Amino acid sequence: MAHRRKDVKFAHGGRSASNGRARRPSQSMSEFSEEPGSPTTNGALASPALDVPVQTEYEKKRANFIERTVWTLVMIGGFFWALGAGHLYIIIIVTAVQVISFKEVIAIANVPSKARSLRFTKSLNWYFLGTAMYFLYGESVIYYFKHILMVDRAASTGYPPQVSSSSSSPYKKGHYRFQFTQFAWTHMALFLIVGQAHFVINNIFEGFIWFILPVSMVITNDIFAYLCGITFGRTPLIQISPKKTWEGFLGAWFFTVLWGVGLTHFLAQYKYFICPVNDLGANIWSGLECKPNPVFMARNYALPFVPAGVPIPRTFNIMPVQFHVVILGTFASLIAPFGGFFASGLKRTFKIKDFGDSIPGHGGMTDRMDCQFIMGSIAFFYYSSFIAIHHTTVGGVIEAAITGLTHEEQMEVVKIMSKHLVNQGVISPKILELLSEQLKRR
The missing domain is CATH 1.10.10 (Arc Repressor Mutant, subunit A)
Known part of the structure; x- marks a missing residue:
């Protein structure tokens, strides 16, 4: 009688023969090669495999196009409804956009945190977001509504809430360097998203036109960059985005400026769009009342160096704001796309296609708002420097009397x-x- 070798191991990781028992054969269905109608291990007939229809590439693109179109119309409809409902609803939308964008950006850095089983990241990231929003939103409300809010010295400082001390530290020994890297990522996200969204909200307070113009210019620039690019684009613009061309870039600039001039001419006729916010309950039906900024008053301008006899009018009547619109349109065409380049580089670094899937058919919220944030910031700085009228207001006097x-x-x-x-x-x-x-x- 032959004896078994004690050092023999079975192919499926079973026990050695030294224990005197052989491994039971696996009953996993993956180990059987069954034909339709063949008996299974329990003697029953196996049902034929169901033919699952494979979706063709055309059908995938068609379904994606329909989904993308439907959600585009939903977002456009929601935006115009909020625009008519009042400034408060637009502020709520901007707030939701920045929270979702922050969540998407932080989620990229949280992947290695989960792999290391670090527990502090989520709660601490949301604390920083809440603190930043508390400080920035409080500052805006106090600045624009100090003639209504009777604040004392402590409230006007806008200090964020303090965190109670705890004996448990959020840091884990051996991971200090990695965790401080996560801190840096969180604060950069706050600076790039929450900080710039704060300027967008300030644009809303200064008048709807300073919010609508930058937003619509970025959208117009994106649309015509695509249309001009596919029509006569030949020369690549930047290596990180190979589909962008110089022809699309310049064509988009021309149509963006043209759109801005036409839209400004329309919006300037209604005080609801050009007046700073003095009542958060106002809507398109109730309207707003104010003394319009002089840039919305049309003036006569003379063209210099026009030779006599040339059939060109020497004088023309135009609002000064139109000159500012040309500059803002140039900003939207030259600078705002670099927000997209930055986002593209970031996605390539982390080897991801989109920041998330917050908007069906469109990808993440950050993918749609990367240019809007930087354009909103530029519009606020430009408005504050060259358009805003700086004078003593009732609110300023009351604030000085209350706090000083x-x-x-x-x-x-x-x-x-x-x-x-x-x-x-x-x-x-x-x-x-x-x-x-x-x-x-x-």
């Missing part, structure tokens, strides 16, 4: 103003007497 004076000094200011109004015959002298009595009681 004591209660006694504030009462003295009220008394002096009351004297002035009594002398002008605006209010009754009895009001001044009541104020004097109140001051004596204190």
Whole structure:
């Protein structure tokens, strides 16, 4: 009788023969090669394999096109509805966009964190987002509505909430360098997304036109860059985006400027679009009232160096804002696309196609908003530097009186103003007497 060798191992990782028992044959269905109608291990007939229809490449593209078109129409419809409903709804949309974009960007860096089983990342990232939004949104509300909000010195500083100390540290020994790298990633995301979204919201407060113009210019530039590129594009523009061409780039600039000039001419006719926000409850039906910025008042301009006899008018009537629109359109064509180049380089670095799938058929929110953020920031800086009218406002005076004076000094200011109004015959002298009595009681 032949004896088994004790050092023999079975091919399927079974136990050696030294334990005296052989491995049971696997009953996994993957180990059987069955034909349709052949008996299975329990004697029953196996059902024929179902023919699953394979989707062709054309059908995939058609389904993607339909999905993309439907969601494009949904987003356009939602945007115009919010535009008519009021500034508050547009601010809510911008807030949602920045939160989703932040989530997508942070998710890229969280992949290695999960691989290392580091627990701090999610909660701490959302804390930083909430703190940044609290500080920036509070600053904007106080600045634009200080004539309504009676704030004290502590509230006007806009300090973010403090974190209570805890004995448990979010850091894990042996991973300090990696975790501080994650910190840097989070803060860069806050700077590039939340910081720039803050400027977009400030544009809304300054007037809808300063929000609509940059947004629509970026969209127009993107559309005509594609149309001009596929029509007569030949020369590559940049290596990181091989589909972009010089012909598409220049054609998009021309049509973006043309669109901006035409849209500004239309929006400037309605105060709802050009007035700064003084009532968050206003909508397109109630409208807004203000003294328009002088850039929206048409003036006569003369063309220099026009030879006599040339059939060209020497003077033309145009709003000064149109000159600013040409510059903003140039910014949208020359600078804003670099937000797309930056996003493309980032995706290539992490070897991903899209930042996410937040918008069906379109990819991630960041994929659609990479140029919008940088254009919104540029529009705010340009408006603040060359268009905004800087003068003393009622809100500025009230803020100085509230935050820089004591209660006694504030009462003295009220008394002096009351004297002035009594002398002008605006209010009754009895009001001044009541104020004097109140001051004596204190």
